[in-house]
Amino acid sequence: MLTLHEGRGTTAAASIRTAVTVPIRFPDGYATVARVLTFEGLADGREHLLLAFGDAWTEDGAVDPGPSPLVRLHSECLTGDVFGSERCDCGPQLREAVEALEREGGLLLYLRQEGRGIGLYSKLDAYALQDAGLDTYEANLALGHDADERDYTCAAQMLAAVGVESVRLFTNNPDKSGQLRDLGIGVDAVIPTAVHLTPANARYLQAKRDRTGHHLDLPAA
Numbered sequence: 001m002l003t004l005h006e007g008r009g010t011t012a013a014a015s016i017r018t019a020v021t022v023p024i025r026f027p028d029g030y031a032t033v034a035r036v037l038t039f040e041g042l043a044d045g046r047e048h049l050l051l052a053f054g055d056a057w058t059e060d061g062a063v064d065p066g067p068s069p070l071v072r073l074h075s076e077c078l079t080g081d082v083f084g085s086e087r088c089d090c091g092p093q094l095r096e097a098v099e100a101l102e103r104e105g106g107l108l109l110y111l112r113q114e115g116r117g118i119g120l121y122s123k124l125d126a127y128a129l130q131d132a133g134l135d136t137y138e139a140n141l142a143l144g145h146d147a148d149e150r151d152y153t154c155a156a157q158m159l160a161a162v163g164v165e166s167v168r169l170f171t172n173n174p175d176k177s178g179q180l181r182d183l184g185i186g187v188d189a190v191i192p193t194a195v196h197l198t199p200a201n202a203r204y205l206q207a208k209r210d211r212t213g214h215h216l217d218l219p220a221a
């Protein structure tokens, strides 16, 4: 069993609380089915979810993703994931990730870290500051938050709970792979998501590329 590194968070193991099968259909008609797990003992006590797709789970419902599965750590974004907001790229990334995970057999960790960990209301306060000219990170700081308050200790606990010790990570965000490695989860490959550019999220994506080193191949401004 993986021993989580000291430092960022708990070394305590989390355990699976429930596992249920959920058929899924996106607004564009893409349909699939997921095995959805909840946990006991997560470091922050929040209701994070693990969804297994494709051959990452078996007929009898066991989640058995095999060595180095494709994994997406997706931070909750109500505006993007649910309402299709074009101010960010979360909604299309979620849709893209589910299709890739279904194809390859992999795990989506849906992390209750709305607003890069600052919460929904504060994210919308940050949007208002961005409308006044601040970038997505400056706005967090102006509100008295860190630029990014996310800690992925719970993600490492969830992966360990299903026996995963190393992953291929579907992300453009170098902090995600860095934190997982610090927590003792191997990252064998980083697979970038597509660039989901809209007129409303161009500044946001540029800020992620320029300030936090996101792997985003954007057209010249």
Ligand SMILES: Nc1nc2c(ncn2[C@@H]2O[C@H](COP(=O)(O)OP(=O)(O)OP(=O)(O)O)[C@@H](O)[C@H]2O)c(=O)[nH]1
Binding pocket: 073, 074, 075, 076, 077, 078, 087, 088, 089, 090, 093, 113, 114, 115, 116, 117, 118, 122, 123, 126, 127, 136, 140, 170, 171, 172, 173, 176, 193, 204, 208, 214
């Ligand atoms: N505070 C704040 N949070 C934002 C803003 N735009 C998006 N978010 C949040 O940022 C997070 C985006 O998470 P992810 O989809 O994992 O994006 P990411 O951290 O860029 O990493 P990858 O998508 O894996 O490349 C969600 O929690 C969103 O709610 C913003 O302008 N301000």
Ligand SMILES: [Zn+2]
Binding pocket: 077, 079, 080, 081, 088, 089, 090, 091
């Ligand atoms: Zn978003």
